[in-house]
Amino acid sequence: MEFEQQMVKKVEYVEQVIKAYMPDEAGLQKTVIDAMDYTMSAGGKRIRPVLMQSVYELFGGEEEYVEPFMAAIEMIHTYSLIHDDLPALDNDDYRRGRKTAHIVYGEAMAILAGDSLLNYAYETAAKAFSMVAEPICMEEKGVLDEDKIKLLLEEVNVRRSMERAMSVLTTKPGIYGMIGGQVADVELTGSRLSEEQLTYIYENKTGALIEASMLIGAILAGAKDTELDKVFKIASNVGMAFQIQDDILDETATFEELGKPVHSDEKNEKVTYVTIHGIDESKKVVERLSKEACSLLETIEGDCTFLKELILYLIHRKN
Ligand code: GRG
Numbered sequence: 001m002e003f004e005q006q007m008v009k010k011v012e013y014v015e016q017v018i019k020a021y022m023p024d025e026a027g028l029q030k031t032v033i034d035a036m037d038y039t040m041s042a043g044g045k046r047i048r049p050v051l052m053q054s055v056y057e058l059f060g061g062e063e064e065y066v067e068p069f070m071a072a073i074e075m076i077h078t079y080s081l082i083h084d085d086l087p088a089l090d091n092d093d094y095r096r097g098r099k100t101a102h103i104v105y106g107e108a109m110a111i112l113a114g115d116s117l118l119n120y121a122y123e124t125a126a127k128a129f130s131m132v133a134e135p136i137c138m139e140e141k142g143v144l145d146e147d148k149i150k151l152l153l154e155e156v157n158v159r160r161s162m163e164r165a166m167s168v169l170t171t172k173p174g175i176y177g178m179i180g181g182q183v184a185d186v187e188l189t190g191s192r193l194s195e196e197q198l199t200y201i202y203e204n205k206t207g208a209l210i211e212a213s214m215l216i217g218a219i220l221a222g223a224k225d226t227e228l229d230k231v232f233k234i235a236s237n238v239g240m241a242f243q244i245q246d247d248i249l250d251e252t253a254t255f256e257e258l259g260k261p262v263h264s265d266e267k268n269e270k271v272t273y274v275t276i277h278g279i280d281e282s283k284k285v286v287e288r289l290s291k292e293a294c295s296l297l298e299t300i301e302g303d304c305t306f307l308k309e310l311i312l313y314l315i316h317r318k319n
Pocket of ligand 1: 182
């Protein structure tokens with residue numbers, strides 16, 4: 001199947017998963033659930049869950065318990081977008097081709113919708129644990145036979161990998177990840193950034209969630225530590241390339257292509273990779289980082305064709 005068709009199928013699958021895990025719009029908290037769903041269902045490229053699922057597949061994963069983690073990472077990403085658009089931060093009126101949540105629901109409800117998505121992400125991911133049998137339930141009176149012991153050990157390993165995935169899902173969006181990057185971005189806006197500060201901001205603000213997505217896919221599929229090191233390096237390159245490409249698009253794309261205002265970095269007086277190095281050099285760096293990621297992917301056993309094509313598609317994306 002062609003890459004484009006595969007991507008369409010994967011995004012359709014992600015949409016189904018997200019829909020299945022979103023809360024019902026009912027109760028006195030209905031308005032906030034409506035506001036959560038407003039931005040979640042507005043589309044978006046769904047890159048993070050697609051990356052998670054594709055890395056999971058690369059390492060041979062075929063169980064459903066990756067799904068709550070896929071929904072959770074998109075919820076966390078969407079919360080960050082709702083909060084990033086608020087008047088106190090970027091003060092943007094459009095996102096994913098729609099008016100932003102605070103324009104439609106008011107600032108208080110948009111803050112709460114972001115908070116709710118972050119919290120609900122963890123409620124959702126935790127559902128993975130109830131998708132595997134309780135090891136203790138499999139124990140019967142008397143001695144366990146060899147097959148049961150094997151099954152029991154497998155379940156214990158699955159639970160361990162879920163705990164590890166949870167640890168990544170809780171840490172990467174936090175102060176040692178996305179929020180850390182966002183804090184530096186807010187505090188340093190308007191000042192001359194060193195290359196080191198810019199790298200810190202990009203690695204955390206944008207890279208952390210991409211790293212979380214790919215690492216969780218690998219962890220849940222039972223990848224070894226040496227393989228996780230490679231996945232981390234690949235994800236870190238993809239994250240950096242993704243943010244530089246985002247900077248390029250902010251200068252070169254149209255409102256219609258992005259579904260959000262262009263030249264927002266200039267409006268917000270942000271120093272970006274593009275303002276420091278120019279468009280041509282930035283494009284070269286995106287290409288280099290992506291190609292390095294693809295070369296490292298090839299050293300992992302398994303069929304990495306889709307992931308390589310996805311990384312190359314991200315270089316040429318128009319939104
Ligand atoms: C906690 C007050 C408070 C704010 C949090 C952490 C944060 C604000 C914002 C995250 C920073 C951010 C928006 C980084 C940019 C990363 C980026 C390129 C986002 C766009 O991702 P795409 O292109 O978007 O995947 P779609 O809409 O396609 O999902």
